[in-house]
Amino acid sequence: MNSRKIQHEETSLVSYYILCFLRVVLVFVPQTGYIHPDEFFQSVEVIVGDEYGLEVTRTWEFNNTFPIRSITLPYFGLKLPFSFLRFLSMYTKYYFGINLRGSYVTLVFPRFLMVALSFVNDWSLQKICTAYGLQSQFRLLTLASSYVMLVYSTRTFTNSIEMALCSLLLYIVSDCMIHSNTVIYQKEFLEEKYQKARNNVEKVKLYKLKSSLPRHSLNKCALVATLCVAGVFNRPTFLLFGMPLVFHWLLRGMGTRTVSFADFNARIVTFVLSALPALVFFIVVDSFYYGYLTPAELERMEIGIDNFVVTPLNFIRYNINSENTKQHGVHPYYLHLLVNIPVLYNVLGVIAVVSFFTIMYRFASNELTNLPRAQSFVGLMLSAIFFPIFMLSSINHQEPRFLLPITLPLVLLYAPKLKSGFCSSYPFKIRSRFKDFLYNYVLSTRSSSRYLFQVWYSTNLALTLFYGFIHQGGVYQLAAHFAHHIELRSATTQIHLVTSHIYSMPQCFLNLPSSQTLLINPANGQKYRRGKQFFLYEYGSMELPELYRKVKLILDISEMKAISSNQKYELYLAIPSSLAEELNDVFHNRTTALVKHSQVTVFYPHLSLEAPPKMLGQHLCGINTDLDELGDTCPIYAHEDEQNPYSLARILRQFSSLAHQFGLILYRIEVRKRIK
Structure with a gap:
C-alpha cells in the first residue's frame, strides 16, 4: 500500500514538472490569444513606449491629470529589464544580426518575466503544505494543470501580479500562524510546569526555557506591511484580498492566556509604522513619473501637498462611482459566485461553491460545532476565498480575472476533493432513491474518480487552447x-x-x-x-x-x-x-x-x-x-x-x-x- 502511494506521488510530481515545462514553452510558442486589452494597455504598451520612444496608445488610466495606475512596479518589473534588453540588442544586432526589438521579442519577453513570477504561487503552495503537513504533490499537479496558470499567470495583467503577491502573503501569514501557535503552546506548557514546580532549581530551569522561546507577536511585520503596500499600489483591490489575511495575522493567539488586546493593538500600530517607508517610496516614484514632483522643486525644497499623487486613492475615487464602472459593463451581483468561479476553475470552482453553501446551511441550522474555527487553517483559507468574492460582487462591473488571487487558497482547500469527491460519506440523514443516485453518481469518491478528473483536465485543455491561441488570436x-x-x-x-x-x-x-x-x-x-x-x-x-x-x-x-x-x-x-x-x-x-x-x-x-x-x-x-x-x-x-x-x-x-x-x-x- 505504501509503495503504491509513493509511486502515485512520484507520478504526480513527474506530471507536475512536465506541466511546469509546458507553462514556459507556451510563452515562447507563442500564445497568440488575446484575453483582454488590459494585458497590454496597462503595462507593456506604456512601458515599451516610454523606454523605446515608440508610437503607442497611452490609455486614460495613465493621464497625468488624474492617474489611477501606479508606475512603480511596472517600472522596476518591466522598464528596467527592457532597458537591459535594449542595451543587449545593440550588441546582438551588431555582431550576430539579431534584432531584439521585434514584435516577437516585445510579446514574449514580458511574458517570460511573468512566467518566472508565476512560480511564486507554486513555491508558496509547497511551503504551506510543508508547514501544515499536507500532501503537496496532488495540489501542485492541480495548480499546474489549471489554465489559470498556463494562460492567465503568464500574461502581463496586474491581476496576475496580484495573484503572486496574495499567494506570497498567504504563505507568510500561514507560517506566522503556525509559528505563533507553536510558541504559545510551548509557553503555556512551561508556565503550567512552572506553577507545579516544587523547588527553586526546577523553577529557574523552567523560567530560562520560557525566556529562550522566540518572539512571535511581531513576526515578519515589516515584510507583511511592505507586501501589502506593494499589492495595493499594483491594484487597490488587493485591500479586499489582503484584509482577511492581515486580520488573521493580527488575530494570532487571541483567546489564550499569553496574548491580550494589548498585543493586538501593538501589532496594528507596528504594522502601520512598518508600512510607511514603502508607502512614501511608491508615492514619490509615482509623483516623479507623472510630473507632480520635479528634481528642481526637490532641490529648492519647494514641496507641498500638491506635489504628490496617490494613485490607489484616485483608483478608489473613480471606481466607487457606479456611473464610472457602468462605462466598462454592468453585470449582476451573483456573476462572480455562480459564473466566474466555475469559468475559471470548472469542477473545482463548483466544489468550492457547493462547500460554501453547505457551510452556510450548517450555520443557519445552528450546527456551530461543525463549522471551522476562525483562527484555524480552514478558517484562513475560507476567508481568503469568499470575503473578497462577496466584496467584489458589490461592484457592478465584474470579470473572471478579478478573482485570480483566490487560486492558491482554492487549490489548497479543495483540490483533494477531485479525488475524494464532494462527500467522503453519505451526507443525507434520510435515504431516498434520488439521494442515493445523487451520492453514487455525483458526490461519492467512486463518481469522482470516474468523472471529475476527466472534466477537470479536458476543460482546462479546451480553455488553454481557446484563450491561449484562438480568442482574438x-x-x-x-x-x-x-x-x-x-x-x-x-x-x-x-x-x-x-x-x-x-x-x-x-x-x-x-x-x-x-x-x-x-x-x-x-x-x-x-x-x-x-x-x-x-x-x-x-x-x-x-x-x-x-x-x-x-x-x-x-x-x-x-x-x-x-x-x-x-x-x-x-x-x-x-x-x-x-x-x-x-x-x-x-x-x-x-x-x-x-x-x-x-x-x-x-x-x-x-x-x-x-x-x-x-x-x-x-x-x-x-x-x-x-x-x-x-x-x-x-x-x-x-x-x-x-x-x-x-x-x-x-x-x-x-x-x-x-x-x-x-x-x-x-x-x-x-x-x-x-x-x-
Whole structure:
C-alpha cells in the first residue's frame, strides 16, 4: 500500500514538472490569444513606449491629470529589464544580426518575466503544505494543470501580479500562524510546569526555557506591511484580498492566556509604522513619473501637498462611482459566485461553491460545532476565498480575472476533493432513491474518480487552447504583419488601418518612433517632429453599412491629399472572416462608390465573440471579393448535389465554411478604376 502511494506521488510530481515545462514553452510558442486589452494597455504598451520612444496608445488610466495606475512596479518589473534588453540588442544586432526589438521579442519577453513570477504561487503552495503537513504533490499537479496558470499567470495583467503577491502573503501569514501557535503552546506548557514546580532549581530551569522561546507577536511585520503596500499600489483591490489575511495575522493567539488586546493593538500600530517607508517610496516614484514632483522643486525644497499623487486613492475615487464602472459593463451581483468561479476553475470552482453553501446551511441550522474555527487553517483559507468574492460582487462591473488571487487558497482547500469527491460519506440523514443516485453518481469518491478528473483536465485543455491561441488570436498576427510591412515601405507612405469587431491592437509591436518626440537637426539646430506614418482607426462593433461610410470617408480624404500634395497612402481594413459575406454584400451593393476591396491575407486562428461564426449559410468561398469568380474558384461547386442536404459535398462545404470563419481578414481598400 505504501509503495503504491509513493509511486502515485512520484507520478504526480513527474506530471507536475512536465506541466511546469509546458507553462514556459507556451510563452515562447507563442500564445497568440488575446484575453483582454488590459494585458497590454496597462503595462507593456506604456512601458515599451516610454523606454523605446515608440508610437503607442497611452490609455486614460495613465493621464497625468488624474492617474489611477501606479508606475512603480511596472517600472522596476518591466522598464528596467527592457532597458537591459535594449542595451543587449545593440550588441546582438551588431555582431550576430539579431534584432531584439521585434514584435516577437516585445510579446514574449514580458511574458517570460511573468512566467518566472508565476512560480511564486507554486513555491508558496509547497511551503504551506510543508508547514501544515499536507500532501503537496496532488495540489501542485492541480495548480499546474489549471489554465489559470498556463494562460492567465503568464500574461502581463496586474491581476496576475496580484495573484503572486496574495499567494506570497498567504504563505507568510500561514507560517506566522503556525509559528505563533507553536510558541504559545510551548509557553503555556512551561508556565503550567512552572506553577507545579516544587523547588527553586526546577523553577529557574523552567523560567530560562520560557525566556529562550522566540518572539512571535511581531513576526515578519515589516515584510507583511511592505507586501501589502506593494499589492495595493499594483491594484487597490488587493485591500479586499489582503484584509482577511492581515486580520488573521493580527488575530494570532487571541483567546489564550499569553496574548491580550494589548498585543493586538501593538501589532496594528507596528504594522502601520512598518508600512510607511514603502508607502512614501511608491508615492514619490509615482509623483516623479507623472510630473507632480520635479528634481528642481526637490532641490529648492519647494514641496507641498500638491506635489504628490496617490494613485490607489484616485483608483478608489473613480471606481466607487457606479456611473464610472457602468462605462466598462454592468453585470449582476451573483456573476462572480455562480459564473466566474466555475469559468475559471470548472469542477473545482463548483466544489468550492457547493462547500460554501453547505457551510452556510450548517450555520443557519445552528450546527456551530461543525463549522471551522476562525483562527484555524480552514478558517484562513475560507476567508481568503469568499470575503473578497462577496466584496467584489458589490461592484457592478465584474470579470473572471478579478478573482485570480483566490487560486492558491482554492487549490489548497479543495483540490483533494477531485479525488475524494464532494462527500467522503453519505451526507443525507434520510435515504431516498434520488439521494442515493445523487451520492453514487455525483458526490461519492467512486463518481469522482470516474468523472471529475476527466472534466477537470479536458476543460482546462479546451480553455488553454481557446484563450491561449484562438480568442482574438489574429490581433497580434495583424500587428506583426504590419511591423514587417512598414519596414519594407517608404517612410513617406502613410498607412491607414481600419479595424472592426476586434480588440484594440497594441501599437508597441509596430516599433514605430513616436511622432510626439521633439528632435533636433544636428546640421542647423532646428527642432522638429517626425511625421506620423501609421494611422489606426478602431470602430468596435460598428454596423457594417456605417463602417463602410467611415472607410469611404478615409479613402476620399486620402485621395484628395494624394492629388493635392502627392502624398502616397495605403488603406486597409481588418475584420473577422465570419463577417466576410455580409461585408461583400455591403461593398458590392454600392457600385456607385467605386471602392474596391481585395483580400491581402487571413490570419488563423481568430475568434471574435463580437462576431461569432455562423453555423450555416456562409460557404467556403464567402471571403472571395470578386463575385464573378465564385463559380470558377470554388471546386466544391463542381460536385455539389443541391438536392441532397446530406451529400458529402454539402457537408464538406459547411465544414470548410465554419473553419474559414475562424480567421481575421485583412483587405486592401482602393479606388476602383472606371471602365470605359
